[in-house]
Amino acid sequence: MRSRRLEQSFLHRRRPRLARAHPQRPFQRRSPVRPIQRGDATLHNVTVGDDCCIENIRGYIAGYEIGGRTLIENVDVIVTEPGSSFGNGVEVSVLNETGGREVVITDILGAQTAYMMAMYRHRPVLTEKLREMALGYAESRRSDTGHIGDGVTIRNTGAITSVQIGDACTINGAGRLHNGSINSKPEAPVLVGYGVVAEDFILSSGSRVEDNTTLTRCFVGQACRLGHGYSASDSLFFSNCQGENGEACAIFAGPFTVTHHKSTLLIAGMFSFMNAGSGSNQSNHMYKLGPIHQGILERGAKTASDSYILWPSRVGAFSLVMGRHVTHSDTTSLPFSYIIEQNNATYLVPGVNLRSVGTIRDAQKWPRRDKRTDPDRLDLINYNLLSPYTIQKMFKGIKLLKNLQYASGILSEEYAYHSTKIRNRSLVKGIGYYEMAITKFLGNSLISRLGEKTYTSDAQMQAALAPDTAVGKGDWADISGLIAPKSEIAALMNAIEKGEVATAEAVNAAFREMHAHYYSYEWTWAYERFAEFFGIDPARMTRSEAVDIIRRWQTAVTDLDRMLYEDARKEFSLASMTGFGADGSREIKEKDFENVRGDFESNAFVKAVLTHIEVKNALGEDAIARLQAE
16 A cells, blocks of 8 residues: 555656645645645655655655656655755865865866866966856856756665755765765766765766765765765865775865875875875974965875875876975976985985886776766866876986086985985986987877878978977976966966956866867977987988987887886796795795786786887888888
């Protein structure tokens, strides 16, 4: 009898979606007269779609439009407070807990817009314009009525107040949700799981937040995963971030920021493509004026277990931090480095991460781990390991290291740089690593530009090499995943300040335009570097000079791959076998290791490195043959 009553009460309704307490007594949408009670569900100012089931509502549902095929059961209360903007317009105090870098979150916030809003405070007109755009969007979302989409499941949940819930969303066992938007879509559904408590938040499509996660004033980007008791306040998480067990406070987590450990605290920092080791911590105040300090780990930087950094500090791209560091170093001009604590001092090993298997493995896995299924992607992500952004730093790094060598003497045992120490041998090798990487990048760019054409004259080749655009010259920036010329970023900022770009949607479109033209801009930048690095003007480059550059490129690629090969071999050394074959001899240890990990030569990554050498050499020989055609 009970199930039949529910079917009669809640199923097979037709829009205009008038819910009925009794077949002869309809109630109108948003009726001001009285709530309508249906046994164990009380609805007030509610419309209900077709094929819904609503039961066991301990309090009531008020101020909502409920789509079709939705199940709501065992819920305390679902209500929209008057004038709610559903998390849109909330100001998140990233990087500086005391304020000054607030980002206004909205449903359509992208990593690039947030970066501009937080980091370009030296342009107050720009900041205010961006803020006005975000608040204008929030105002457009303001309503007295919330929306629960089609195909939604809400079960075993506490209070839901002023939360917009998109199609195909599942909320199961959440504790309390207040003032937020869950932007679920059928192609990218959102899951909110057991014990979740969230206040002043936005969850983007494809995200999962579960297992007692607590969020306060947070934006969670597309395909993010937060769980296992993770706690975050005043933080932004953009595409494909993962947070488990630990804690975040006032962080700007760009794409692919990952932390898995209970002992890890990320605070007042900017990160992207980052993996935080267990026990990684930072301090954002020195007990003077409060938590006012901030730090940046540029793209691809990683922290080892038990690392500690005292902000302010800045770590260069694709660098590894090991140990405790309290000297406020800045290694932005020396990417791909190790930053190591030794005898209470910070030592810098420049460029060494270019030969690390871990770095290459990370670069390969990020595109594969992009879990976004929403065709409307909010964040623009460039995955390139070598780009104008990182190569420009290597040019600066070579100049910097040579200047240190000149100033302190070529025979000095150690060199001091920005509160770090660099050993002589590390400095010399660092110059060599950077030169190999620059050769590899410029050679890649040249071969890509030449394409599969055959060139029978120098003039024909020179015409093919001429850039398509003047955009791309000068310095480049990494705008939280987007790599673009600073000139284009500046042009966009000017347009925003003048009111020529006046909506959040238009800002996103401008960033998409930059992203779409990346390779054209990249070639313009690379074209300018040939004279600086090789001493060859590309406008007058001969085919024989191009062949010489390709030969040098082949050597650089092979040398770097051989370093990766040898680095991978360390993972199969006898020392790495410690703990295997626990009760046997060395022979048993080796056999146990091989059965668990495989042997070196059959390892997938090792084989890929050897294949890469063969493929690149063949590519070079093919390009040379087409340049030497008559």
